Amino acid sequence: MNRMGAVAKTDILAGIPVLRITPPTGWQLLPAKELWDYRELLYFFVWREIKIRYKQTAIGAAWAVLQPFLTMLVFSLFFGRLAHISSEGLPYPIFYYSALLPWMYFASSLQNATSTIVDNQRVITKVYFPRIALPLSAVLSGLVDFGISFLLFILMMVYYHIRPTVALVWLPAFLLLAVLTALGVGLWLSAMNAIYRDVRYVVPFLINFWMLASPVAYGSSIVPEKWRWLYGLNPMAGVIEGFRWSLAGHGMPSGRLLFASMGVVLVVLAGGIAYFQRMETTVADVV
Amino acid sequence: MSETAIHVEGLGKRYRLGQRERYRAMRDVLARAFTTMFERNGERKDGYMWALRNASFDVRQGEVVGLIGRNGAGKTTLLKLLSRITRPTEGFAEIHGRVGSLLEVGTGFHPELSGRENIYLSGAILGMSKREIDRKHDEIVAFAEVERFLDAPLKHFSTGMQMRLAFAVAAHLEPEILLVDEVLAVGDLEFQKKCLGKMQEVSKSGRTIVFVSHQMNQIRRLCERVFWIDAGQIREEGVAGDVVARYESASLSPGNNSADEKRCFLGWSICGEGNTVRDGLRDVTFHFHLRLREAVSQGHFGVAILSDSSAVLAGWGFDNLDMPAGDQEILLRIPALPLRPGAYSITCSIFNRGNNLTGGQLLEEWYAVPPLVIDTRPLAHPQDRWAGVLNIPAEIEVSAQQEK
Numbered sequence: 001m002n003r004m005g006a007v008a009k010t011d012i013l014a015g016i017p018v019l020r021i022t023p024p025t026g027w028q029l030l031p032a033k034e035l036w037d038y039r040e041l042l043y044f045f046v047w048r049e050i051k052i053r054y055k056q057t058a059i060g061a062a063w064a065v066l067q068p069f070l071t072m073l074v075f076s077l078f079f080g081r082l083a084h085i086s087s088e089g090l091p092y093p094i095f096y097y098s099a100l101l102p103w104m105y106f107a108s109s110l111q112n113a114t115s116t117i118v119d120n121q122r123v124i125t126k127v128y129f130p131r132i133a134l135p136l137s138a139v140l141s142g143l144v145d146f147g148i149s150f151l152l153f154i155l156m157m158v159y160y161h162i163r164p165t166v167a168l169v170w171l172p173a174f175l176l177l178a179v180l181t182a183l184g185v186g187l188w189l190s191a192m193n194a195i196y197r198d199v200r201y202v203v204p205f206l207i208n209f210w211m212l213a214s215p216v217a218y219g220s221s222i223v224p225e226k227w228r229w230l231y232g233l234n235p236m237a238g239v240i241e242g243f244r245w246s247l248a249g250h251g252m253p254s255g256r257l258l259f260a261s262m263g264v265v266l267v268v269l270a271g272g273i274a275y276f277q278r279m280e281t282t283v284a285d286v287v
Numbered sequence: 288m289s290e291t292a293i294h295v296e297g298l299g300k301r302y303r304l305g306q307r308e309r310y311r312a313m314r315d316v317l318a319r320a321f322t323t324m325f326e327r328n329g330e331r332k333d334g335y336m337w338a339l340r341n342a343s344f345d346v347r348q349g350e351v352v353g354l355i356g357r358n359g360a361g362k363t364t365l366l367k368l369l370s371r372i373t374r375p376t377e378g379f380a381e382i383h384g385r386v387g388s389l390l391e392v393g394t395g396f397h398p399e400l401s402g403r404e405n406i407y408l409s410g411a412i413l414g415m416s417k418r419e420i421d422r423k424h425d426e427i428v429a430f431a432e433v434e435r436f437l438d439a440p441l442k443h444f445s446t447g448m449q450m451r452l453a454f455a456v457a458a459h460l461e462p463e464i465l466l467v468d469e470v471l472a473v474g475d476l477e478f479q480k481k482c483l484g485k486m487q488e489v490s491k492s493g494r495t496i497v498f499v500s501h502q503m504n505q506i507r508r509l510c511e512r513v514f515w516i517d518a519g520q521i522r523e524e525g526v527a528g529d530v531v532a533r534y535e536s537a538s539l540s541p542g543n544n545s546a547d548e549k550r551c552f553l554g555w556s557i558c559g560e561g562n563t564v565r566d567g568l569r570d571v572t573f574h575f576h577l578r579l580r581e582a583v584s585q586g587h588f589g590v591a592i593l594s595d596s597s598a599v600l601a602g603w604g605f606d607n608l609d610m611p612a613g614d615q616e617i618l619l620r621i622p623a624l625p626l627r628p629g630a631y632s633i634t635c636s637i638f639n640r641g642n643n644l645t646g647g648q649l650l651e652e653w654y655a656v657p658p659l660v661i662d663t664r665p666l667a668h669p670q671d672r673w674a675g676v677l678n679i680p681a682e683i684e685v686s687a688q689q690e691k
Contacts, residue, residue: 019382024374044411048397055399126390127412128371284373285302 045137113186165249174242187272232260297378353510384463393453398442431455447671587642
């Protein structure tokens with residue numbers, strides 16, 4: 001028995017796939033093969049998210065740039081110029097924007113993923129597909145905004161004459177870590193929100209709280225060296241430090257912090273998948 | 288073509304009562320955990336309800352099977368189990384081939400996206416591949432008759448146009464097994480016929496169809512075999528004509544209805560014409576069959592005709608009604624029913640000792656089954672937007688104004 005308890009085997013005589021529908025049993029694994037079969041639907045979900053997001057806003061894609069840009073300005077002014085928080089030798093705008101890139105991606109992915117099951121309840125109660133495609137598409141569609149806001153960062157690098165270093169090759173790895181973090185937490189939240197509707201109201205608070213606990217407005221160097229690994233238990237600490245390092249080539253994050261982050265992400269993700277799959281078996285009855 | 292397409296054994300679905308009361312809030316759960324802590328041996332007081340139980344049957348490849356039964360009998364639950372939308376509580380089903388389910392028209396439509404974009408989105412959600420949609424795109428557009436508006440956002444489409452587009456996408460679904468809930472009950476009648484034709488075409492090409500409908504003429508036309516589902520059980524199974532006939536007589540004639548004791552309304556018809564109005568400009572008499580377990584005094588009888596968007600198109604209420612217990616028939620006569628061709632719902636209610644405002648006792652509120660069908664010639668504006676809900680003939684005369 002694996003995914004959904006619905007096992008596809010091949011009918012030897014006719015060569016037609018046979019699907020067996022049975023009551024749900026215990027915990028399920030990630031329906032990887034099934035998700036692959038539904039990859040086109042996943043693509044259409046991502047495409048829909050992006051299309052609708054840009055159609056419903058007056059200035060469309062400019063939002064993707066405006067949000068981190070304005071936040072960066074405010075941070076540079078208050079935390080940098082006025083509060084004199086150390087930027088570890090980087091220009092303040094670069095220091096903040098390189099952290100806001102992954103942070104904004106994470107925050108908006110979380111917000112979108114949380115409501116995705118509830119928002120799509122009509123579809124969920126009318127047609128079958130692996131439900132995990134919904135939070136997955138919410139997390140993937142955020143990458144487009146990320147890409148747009150990244151373009152602005154390139155301009156900023158040129159403006160501040162900052163040359164990318166060799167560390168840049170690690171950027172995709174840190175981006176992947178950001179995606180997995182968003183997915184892991186997003187799975188938990190979307191499944192919980194399907195069952196308990198008040199989760200949606202907790203999320204904005206959670207995001208604010210989490211940002212303060214992440215090195216967005218400050219560098220992780222303010223955390224004493226021997227506690228760095230503990231700080232790394234917040235996976236976004238690893239992601240953000242990694243981004244700063246690979247983009248601005250400054251302040252390589254400690255290995256302990258990174259490994260702690262990666263370990264936590266894997267645990268959160270595995271737990272999220274299991275919890276989500278469990279919710280999935282009853283979701284059409286509840287939403 | 289005698290190979291099995293669907294094999295079902297002992298399939299059952301149990302809902303916890305209250306589980307269908309939508310979602311929970313975390314505070315309710317906490318509150319409940321708190322109260323059960325202080326209850327003796329923490330017994331669960333929730334009841335359970337079997338929406339479907341002990342369903343066992345086989346459907347052969349290429350067969351068209353109809354599911355009939357009253358609202359809430361378990362037909363939709365069965366379709367939802369077979370399409371994997373919900374999981375069974377017991378038993379199992381084996382599906383041989385690709386399944387497409389059509390439980391609603393316009394699944395996945397988004398008002399902000401254009402007609403063309405919605406074809407792709409809805410098609411993908413219903414299980415078509417992009418290549419398949421590319422291939423059938425022109426055919427879908429032609430079928431829906433919406434060529435000119437294809438790039439406008441869906442929200443600017445009239446309801447009729449949206450419905451046609453939705454049907455068109457669904458009609459071009461080509462899975463080996465198609466599960467259809469009562470989706471052909473909406474939309475204008477001309478288009479319904481077109482869809483029915485398309486479905487017949489599909490079934491001739493060897494596809495298996497399981498089909499729920501309240502319109503017995505559709506069932507008779509399309510299905511070879513019929514399952515009659517009653518109170519979560521398959522009550523009867525057999526050749527379409529026979530089972531439908533027995534179902535119809537059972538739902539009209541009192542005595543055979545074993546199910547809920549509380550029901551008052553047994554059925555309805557239009558004098559001599561089944562459930563179809565064929566001339567909207569002539570008088571129409573509705574017959575409502577009731578069984579009263581108690582005498583009604585100073586009661587109230589209400590009837591309304593609703594559009595498919597649940598807007599009340601006409602409604603009547605009658606107070607100070609006295610009826611003895613037993614089987615009764617209420618005749619409702621109206622001089623004309625000039626509604627646009629299509630399917631409409633009827634809802635009736637019966638109160639004892641007063642009405643809904645004076646604190647009367649509601650005996651039953653009934654969503655009449657089957658729906659009302661108006662099968663008349665369209666007389667209003669040819670464009671959906673301007674045709675309205677009434678179907679009244681009109682003439683014009685042009686004359687030059689003489690200036691004095």
